[in-house]
Amino acid sequence: MEGTNKKKLVLVGNGMAGVRAIEHLLKLAPEAYEITIFGAEPHPNYNRIMLSSVLAGGADLQEIVINDWDWYKDNNIQLFAGHRVTQIDSIHKRVVSDQGITVSYDVLILAMGSNPFMLPLPGADKEGVIAFRDIKDCEIMMDSSRKYKKAVVIGGGLLGLEAARGLLHLGMDVSVVHINPYLMERQLDETAAKMLQAELEQQGMKFLLAKNSDSIVGRKRVTALRFTDGSKIDADLVVMAVGIRPNVELAKSSGIEINRGIVVNDWLETSIPGIYAIGECAEHRGIAYGLVAPLYEQGAVLAKKLGGVETVGYAGSVTSTKLKVSGVDVFSAGRYEEPVGSRSLRYQDEVDGVYKKIVLQNDKLIGAVLFGDTHDGAKLFSMIKNGEIVAGREKELLLGGSIGGGAAASSDSRLKDMTEDEIICGCNGVSKGTIADAVIAKGCRSVGEIKSCTKASASCGGCKPLVEGLLRMYAGDEAGEQVKEGICGCTSLTRDEIVAEIKRMEMMTIKEVMHVLDWRNPEGCAKCRPSLNYYLGMLWPEAYADEKESRFTNERYHANIQKDGTYSVVPRIYGGVTSPSELKKIAEVAEKYDVPMVKFTGGQRLDLLGVKKEDLPRMWEELDMPSGHAYGKTLRTVKTCVGSTFCRFGTQDSIAMGIRLEKELERLNTPAKVKLAVSGCPRNCAEATIKDFGVVAIDGGWELHVGGNGGVHVRATELLCVVKTEDEVSEWAGAFLQYYRENAQWNERTSNWIERVGLESVKRALEKPEERAVLSERIKKALSMTTDPWKQIVNEDSLRKNFEPLKQVQPIID
Numbered sequence: 001m002e003g004t005n006k007k008k009l010v011l012v013g014n015g016m017a018g019v020r021a022i023e024h025l026l027k028l029a030p031e032a033y034e035i036t037i038f039g040a041e042p043h044p045n046y047n048r049i050m051l052s053s054v055l056a057g058g059a060d061l062q063e064i065v066i067n068d069w070d071w072y073k074d075n076n077i078q079l080f081a082g083h084r085v086t087q088i089d090s091i092h093k094r095v096v097s098d099q100g101i102t103v104s105y106d107v108l109i110l111a112m113g114s115n116p117f118m119l120p121l122p123g124a125d126k127e128g129v130i131a132f133r134d135i136k137d138c139e140i141m142m143d144s145s146r147k148y149k150k151a152v153v154i155g156g157g158l159l160g161l162e163a164a165r166g167l168l169h170l171g172m173d174v175s176v177v178h179i180n181p182y183l184m185e186r187q188l189d190e191t192a193a194k195m196l197q198a199e200l201e202q203q204g205m206k207f208l209l210a211k212n213s214d215s216i217v218g219r220k221r222v223t224a225l226r227f228t229d230g231s232k233i234d235a236d237l238v239v240m241a242v243g244i245r246p247n248v249e250l251a252k253s254s255g256i257e258i259n260r261g262i263v264v265n266d267w268l269e270t271s272i273p274g275i276y277a278i279g280e281c282a283e284h285r286g287i288a289y290g291l292v293a294p295l296y297e298q299g300a301v302l303a304k305k306l307g308g309v310e311t312v313g314y315a316g317s318v319t320s321t322k323l324k325v326s327g328v329d330v331f332s333a334g335r336y337e338e339p340v341g342s343r344s345l346r347y348q349d350e351v352d353g354v355y356k357k358i359v360l361q362n363d364k365l366i367g368a369v370l371f372g373d374t375h376d377g378a379k380l381f382s383m384i385k386n387g388e389i390v391a392g393r394e395k396e397l398l399l400g401g402s403i404g405g406g407a408a409a410s411s412d413s414r415l416k417d418m419t420e421d422e423i424i425c426g427c428n429g430v431s432k433g434t435i436a437d438a439v440i441a442k443g444c445r446s447v448g449e450i451k452s453c454t455k456a457s458a459s460c461g462g463c464k465p466l467v468e469g470l471l472r473m474y475a476g477d478e479a480g481e482q483v484k485e486g487i488c489g490c491t492s493l494t495r496d497e498i499v500a501e502i503k504r505m506e507m508m509t510i511k512e513v514m515h516v517l518d519w520r521n522p523e524g525c526a527k528c529r530p531s532l533n534y535y536l537g538m539l540w541p542e543a544y545a546d547e548k549e550s551r552f553t554n555e556r557y558h559a560n561i562q563k564d565g566t567y568s569v570v571p572r573i574y575g576g577v578t579s580p581s582e583l584k585k586i587a588e589v590a591e592k593y594d595v596p597m598v599k600f601t602g603g604q605r606l607d608l609l610g611v612k613k614e615d616l617p618r619m620w621e622e623l624d625m626p627s628g629h630a631y632g633k634t635l636r637t638v639k640t641c642v643g644s645t646f647c648r649f650g651t652q653d654s655i656a657m658g659i660r661l662e663k664e665l666e667r668l669n670t671p672a673k674v675k676l677a678v679s680g681c682p683r684n685c686a687e688a689t690i691k692d693f694g695v696v697a698i699d700g701g702w703e704l705h706v707g708g709n710g711g712v713h714v715r716a717t718e719l720l721c722v723v724k725t726e727d728e729v730s731e732w733a734g735a736f737l738q739y740y741r742e743n744a745q746w747n748e749r750t751s752n753w754i755e756r757v758g759l760e761s762v763k764r765a766l767e768k769p770e771e772r773a774v775l776s777e778r779i780k781k782a783l784s785m786t787t788d789p790w791k792q793i794v795n796e797d798s799l800r801k802n803f804e805p806l807k808q809v810q811p812i813i814d
């Protein structure tokens with residue numbers, strides 16, 4: 001390299017932002033600079049984001065290297081790995097490393113990242129107290145998990161929760177200590193945070209909220225963490241994840257202007273000419289970013305500036321985050337916290353664990369929080385970034401692209417309008433052009449193939465919908481079949497393939513299915529665990545033991561959890577018909593347990609709202625009524641009208657028919673909730689034509705309607721058939737529901753299922769009496785195995801224990 005006219009460029013910091021800028025520069029001006037890189041870590045440049053995946057068993061250390069040793073050689077870059085730069089002499093334009101190496105520069109880039117903030121607690125220097133920032137920390141955690149049991153993570157932000165998930169995977173008993181009353185308050189509102197906490201608790205994580213750490217207990221090594229309220233928790237390992245601080249010491253000691261970070265202008269120039277700063281150590285317009293997407297944007301601008309390519313300056317970034325914890329979908333972007341002058345819209349489905357909030361100001365989308373269904377995250381984020389006017393489309397944005405297809409179409413047209421170098425995958429810095437190349441030139445035909453080829457969607461997965469959109473755009477019809485994905489990120493198998501394999505190999509447990517079918521994540525996630533639990537129970541009603549841990553909170557506690565953490569009790573009232581003595585009993589129990597509200601439900605039942613978890617078993621015992629199953633994926637209610645006994649228009653006894661159906665079908669496990677109704681004449685007062693199975697009396701018989709839905713996506717039923725007798729109604733109802741049980745995907749309502757498979761296919765399957773008889777036999781067998789869950793809990797001490805309040809913090813003994 002000696003003797004060339006190249007300018008000398010030195011990069012301090014061999015991390016994500018700095019090396020990314022160099023990669024760009026090499027493309028724009030490959031011959032312009034003689035490049036030297038100093039990196040304090042003894043590794044080539046690696047993807048720090050993926051450390052969470054390494055810890056959680058989703059990747060190994062080799063896989064996360066972005067540029068291996070050869071890349072530096074191939075690009076004539078002199079790398080000093082394991083060298084920390086300790087001095088910048090800006091007068092003579094040279095830097096000095098801690099190992100005595102001096103290198104002069106014409107252009108200097110500072111990209112030293114951040115330091116994890118370590119709480120200055122007494123005892124914080126003990127063995128076993130670490131941060132989570134680099135490969136070394138990751139290795140210490142993996143090593144500790146082999147020797148020790150109890151891990152405590154301080155900080156319930158993104159990093160803390162990802163660390164905690166990884167430690168759980170490593171078999172440790174993990175408690176997260178958070179200073180705030182709810183998790184991830186920098187990204188989520190309280191509702192989303194509570195849902196997140198419930199899901200993580202289900203995975204085995206424990207939480208100590210609103211707790212202030214006081215000191216680290218132990219001799220040489222940590223043995224406990226003590227709090228300011230005097231309590232303490234045992235710990236063999238303490239991981240601090242309480243935020244980061246830009247690494248500014250070197251700049252400060254060299255006379256470069258710093259504030260929180262190294263102050264830079266729109267061209268990433270510091271206060272000293274020829275010295276630039278990018279990444280987490282830089283502060284631009286008052287912001288020091290802590291996510292890679294903005295740092296990559298900075299890198300692109302700096303590379304153009306240094307490569308002599310005309311560019312507008314860096315104007316700052318809107319950021320979005322996605323928690324990388326398998327089985328939990330959480331997304332947050334922009335101003336989620338509703339600033340003054342904004343308004344927000346929310347949607348919550350407690351049964352399916354979905355929560356969505358969008359924040360609007362001046363007809364523009366400025367923030368979003370998604371929990372449980374983050375599919376629209378990338379689309380909403382792009383609208384926030386582009387400042388699009390969204391007036392009139394609020395409902396569509398909140399409820400998702402499926403409504404009317406408008407959002408999906410506009411998202412596809414947005415993809416078309418993007419330039420080739422726009423970043424699609426922020427985590428891995430993959431541009432639209434790179435994905436186009438993977439599909440067109442390299443022949444990738446599925447998101448999985450694009451992931452292997454480009455790394456797009458390999459980290460947080462937030463860009464997956466955009467990658468799918470581009471695949472559709474570039475591969476057209478050819479992508480159709482291949483775009484088809486597995487039931488969740490843990491497998492590439494579809495529902496039908498999984499069910500067929502379970503049958504063929506007679507698999508009997510969730511673990512076995514995951515193992516035999518090569519699940520990517522051996523513990524599964526919140527999507528596949530309950531699906532497998534359902535499919536196994538549906539296929540082997542007699543042999544399969546329901547796995548309670550694979551059900552959602554509501555189904556585990558047999559009551560609906562409410563916004564404030566209390567529960568609701570809905571006893572079964574067949575056909576909505578009750579009696580004075582039953583009403584008295586309900587009133588007495590409601591009074592005795594101070595139930596704050598008693599309400600009639602839309603399905604004609606009585607709902608006792610605001611019940612404490614620990615009171616549930618005693619209330620069920622005293623009510624001595626069956627569970628109304630108002631919480632599960634099962635038969636909810638059979639709504640009835642007055643019918644021919646009292647109503648002058650009635651042609652049939654709708655009440656008797658409704659009660660019969662409810663008694664025959666109660667407790668049935670179904671792919672999604674199922675609602676029935678019976679009306680005594682075509683006036684249809686029981687609204688049977690928006691139910692999953694609706695029965696409407698006509699002169700001399702009954703019309704049977706299917707596939708209705710009165711919820712978010714209202715859908716009227718379609719007529720299945722007309723029958724004459726009550727026995728026939730019962731037979732068709734059983735056969736229809738069993739066919740639905742055996743063919744729908746888990747969590748698919750009858751309305752969506754019928755729309756997917758078509759009414760004609762259902763009619764064909766049920767038209768022959770012998771086929772209906774076989775289905776009826778199977779549903780009877782499934783029903784014969786069910787028991788009333790409330791009675792079971794009331795009678796079994798071991799089950800009752802689950803309702804006692806949790807005791808997590810040990811009181812101080814010394």
Ligand SMILES: Cc1cc2nc3c(=O)[nH]c(=O)nc-3n(C[C@H](O)[C@H](O)[C@H](O)COP(=O)(O)OP(=O)(O)OC[C@H]3O[C@@H](n4cnc5c(N)ncnc54)[C@H](O)[C@@H]3O)c2cc1C
Nearest residue numbers: 013015016017040048049084085112113279280290291292
């Ligand atoms: C576990 C984990 C998970 C994360 N997940 C996500 C995620 O999902 N999404 C996301 O957007 N962001 C995530 N982040 C944040 C992201 O990794 C950082 O924003 C990003 O790495 C910052 O890049 P950087 O180049 O500024 O700093 P770094 O990648 O930290 O690189 C700085 C490098 O400079 C070196 N250095 C420091 N001082 C000197 C010196 N004086 N001389 C020589 N070398 C020096 C450091 O050792 C380091 O290697 C995560 C971070 C962690 C720790």
Ligand SMILES: NC(=O)c1ccc[n+]([C@@H]2O[C@H](COP(=O)([O-])OP(=O)(O)OC[C@H]3O[C@@H](n4cnc5c(N)ncnc54)[C@H](O)[C@@H]3O)[C@@H](O)[C@H]2O)c1
Nearest residue numbers: 155157158159160177178179241242243290321322323324
């Ligand atoms: N998925 C992702 O995007 C991802 C994952 C990991 C890390 N990161 C990034 O890495 C950086 C570091 O993450 P982080 O989670 O440490 O930072 P953070 O600042 O986002 O969160 C720190 C959390 O610790 C809590 N905290 C502060 N003091 C505490 C105390 N004394 N006791 C208990 N809790 C306390 C805070 O309330 C806050 O919620 C951030 O920039 C983050 O964005 C991103």
Ligand code: SF4
Nearest residue numbers: 641647650680681685
């Ligand atoms: S549906 Fe007909 S029978 Fe039933 S209450 Fe209404 S009018 Fe009477």
Ligand code: FES
Nearest residue numbers: 425427459460461
């Ligand atoms: S944006 Fe995180 S993986 Fe693509």
